[in-house]
Amino acid sequence: MSALSPPRRMILNAFTMNCVSHIQQGMWSRNDTRQTEFNSLEPWLELARIAEKGCLDTIFLADVMGLYDNYEDGADTSFREAMQVPVNDPMLLIPAMASVTRHLGFAFTSSVLQAHPFTFARQLSTLDHLTEGRVAWNVVTSYLPNAGSNLGFDGLPPHDERYERAEEYLEVVYKLLEGSWADDAVVHDRDRRVYAEPDRVRAINHRGPYFQVAGPHLSSPSPQRTPVLFQAGMSERGRTFAAQHAECIFVVGSSRSAATLAQDLHKRAHLQGRSNTDMRLIGGVAPIVGGTESEALDKQADYEESLSIEAGLAHISGNLGVDLGGIDPDQPLESFRTERVQGFIKNLLDSAPAGTRTMGDLIKSNLAGAWLTGSVEQVADELERRFHSGLDGFNLTYTVTPGTFVDFIEGVVPILQERDLVQREYASGTLRKKLFGQDRLPSSHPAAAVRF
Numbered sequence: 158m159s160a161l162s163p164p165r166r167m168i169l170n171a172f173t174m175n176c177v178s179h180i181q182q183g184m185w186s187r188n189d190t191r192q193t194e195f196n197s198l199e200p201w202l203e204l205a206r207i208a209e210k211g212c213l214d215t216i217f218l219a220d221v222m223g224l225y226d227n228y229e230d231g232a233d234t235s236f237r238e239a240m241q242v243p244v245n246d247p248m249l250l251i252p253a254m255a256s257v258t259r260h261l262g263f264a265f266t267s268s269v270l271q272a273h274p275f276t277f278a279r280q281l282s283t284l285d286h287l288t289e290g291r292v293a294w295n296v297v298t299s300y301l302p303n304a305g306s307n308l309g310f311d312g313l314p315p316h317d318e319r320y321e322r323a324e325e326y327l328e329v330v331y332k333l334l335e336g337s338w339a340d341d342a343v344v345h346d347r348d349r350r351v352y353a354e355p356d357r358v359r360a361i362n363h364r365g366p367y368f369q370v371a372g373p374h375l376s377s378p379s380p381q382r383t384p385v386l387f388q389a390g391m392s393e394r395g396r397t398f399a400a401q402h403a404e405c406i407f408v409v410g411s412s413r414s415a416a417t418l419a420q421d422l423h424k425r426a427h428l429q430g431r432s433n434t435d436m437r438l439i440g441g442v443a444p445i446v447g448g449t450e451s452e453a454l455d456k457q458a459d460y461e462e463s464l465s466i467e468a469g470l471a472h473i474s475g476n477l478g479v480d481l482g483g484i485d486p487d488q489p490l491e492s493f494r495t496e497r498v499q500g501f502i503k504n505l506l507d508s509a510p511a512g513t514r515t516m517g518d519l520i521k522s523n524l525a526g527a528w529l530t531g532s533v534e535q536v537a538d539e540l541e542r543r544f545h546s547g548l549d550g551f552n553l554t555y556t557v558t559p560g561t562f563v564d565f566i567e568g569v570v571p572i573l574q575e576r577d578l579v580q581r582e583y584a585s586g587t588l589r590k591k592l593f594g595q596d597r598l599p600s601s602h603p604a605a606a607v608r609f
C-alpha cells in the first residue's frame with residue numbers, strides 16, 4: 158500500500174456517543190450544549206454538517222452494551238448523572254447523517270460480544286453500500302460485566318478470551334465480506350436475466366470454537382468490502398490484536414508514552430508483515446480554545462464548575478472494574494490491580510518516574526478527558542508538535558456539543574490548513590481511499606488471505 162499512500166496529514170475525528178454524557182461528565186446540565194437532545198435526529202444532522210464543513214475525517218461514535226454499575230455498589234449515580242445511560246444504538250444514526258453529507262466518514266463501535274458475526278457482517282455491508290464506502294468499525298471486546306450479562310455470558314468472559322473470540326469474529330467477518338462473492342459476481346444482465354452469477358458466489362463453511370457459519374454472505378460486495386477498522390487495545394493481548402488487524406489505532410496517555418506505544422505497535426505490525434503506512438495512530442484531545450489564552454482559561458474555569466466529580470468516579474470505577482467510592486487519593490498507583498483496561502494504568506505509570514503516581518492522578522487524568530486549553534494558535538502549535546512526534550491524528554472530545562467542535566473548526570482548523578497539516582478539501586472516493594489511497598484492505602492484511 159505504501160506506494161499509493163497519500164501524503165501524511167493529520168486525521169481529525171469528532172468523538173461522541175449516542176447518549177447524554179460521554180466522557181466529560183456533568184456538562185449536560187449547562188444550557189450551551191445539545192447533549193440532552195440526543196434522542197432526536199436534528200442535532201446529529203447539524204453535527205454532521207458542521208464536521209463536513211470543517212473537513213473532519215469522521216464522526217466517531219463510542220458505545221457500551223451495559224451499565225457502569227460498580228460505583229458505590231450500583232448504578233444509581235449513572236442514572237442520576239446520565240453517565241452513558243440512557244444510550245442508543247450508534248449504527249442507526251449513520252444513514253441519516255450520510256444523507257446530509259457527501260464526504261464525511263462515520264466510525265461506530267460494536268463489540269464482538271454483541272451481535273452474531275453473520276448478522277453484523279450484513280449490517281456492515283448495508284451501511285457501506287448506503288454511504289458509498291464511508292464507514293469504519295471500531296472493534297471492541299467490552300469491559301463492563303453488565304454488558305456480558307446482558308448478552309448471555311453471565312458476566313464478562315476473561316480478558317484474553319475476549320480477544321480470542323474477537324480473532325474468530327473477525328475471521329468470520331472477513332470470510333463473509335471478502336471471500337464469499339467474487340468481484341465479478343454481480344453482472345446485472347437484463348438480457349440474459351442474470352443478476353448474479355451463481356458460480357461466483359460461495360459458502361464460507363466456517364466452523365470454529367465460537368462460531369459456525371455456512372454462508373454465503375447475503376449482501377453483494379460493497380465499495381470497501383471490509384470497512385476501515387478502528388481499534389484501541391492497550392493491553393499486551395490488545396496490542397497484538399491491533400497490530401494485526403487495525404488501521405486506525407487509538408493511543409492514550411502523554412506524548413512520551415504515546416511515542417513508546419507507537420514504536421511498540423509498529424514493531425508488532427512488522428512481525429505480521431504490515432508496514433507503518435498501513436496504519437494510523439490516533440491520540441485523544443479535548444480542545445478548549447479562545448481568541449486569546451486568557452479567554453480560553455476563563456472558558457475552562459467556567460466548564461470546571463459544571464464537571465461532576467461523582468459521575469466521573471462512577472465512570473472510572475466502571476473502566477477499572479474497581480469501586481472508587483472512598484478510595485484514598487494518595488494510594489500509590491503501582492499497588493492498584495485490575496483485570497480491566499490495564500493499558501490506561503500502564504501508560505500513566507510509564508509517563509512519570511517510578512513510585513510517583515497516585516490514585517489521585519488516575520482520577521484527574523480521566524475526569525477532564527484530555528483538556529488542551531489555549532488560544533487557537535497555541536492549540537494548533539501543540540497538535541502540530543504531537544503530530545511531528547509520531548501521532549497521525551486526534552479524536553476530538555467535546556466539552557459541550559456542538560460548541561467544542563464549532564470552536565475548533567472555526568478557530569484551529571484554518572490555522573492547521575494554512576500549515577498544510579490537515580486537508581482543505583476532501584479527496585474523492587471511499588473513507589479508506591481518503592485515508593490510505595485505496596478502497597480495499599491491502600494484501601498485507603489478514604483479510605486478504607480469505608479473498609475469493
Ligand SMILES: Cc1cc2nc3c(=O)[nH]c(=O)nc-3n(C[C@H](O)[C@H](O)[C@H](O)COP(=O)(O)O)c2cc1C
Binds near residue numbers: 268396
Ligand atoms: C479512544 C478510545 C475509544 C474507545 N471506545 C470504546 C467504546 O466505544 N466502547 C468500548 O467498549 N470500549 C472502548 N474503548 C476501550 C477499548 O476498546 C479497550 O477495551 C481498552 O482500550 C482497553 O484495552 P485492553 O482491553 O487491551 O486492555 C475505547 C478506548 C479508547 C482509547
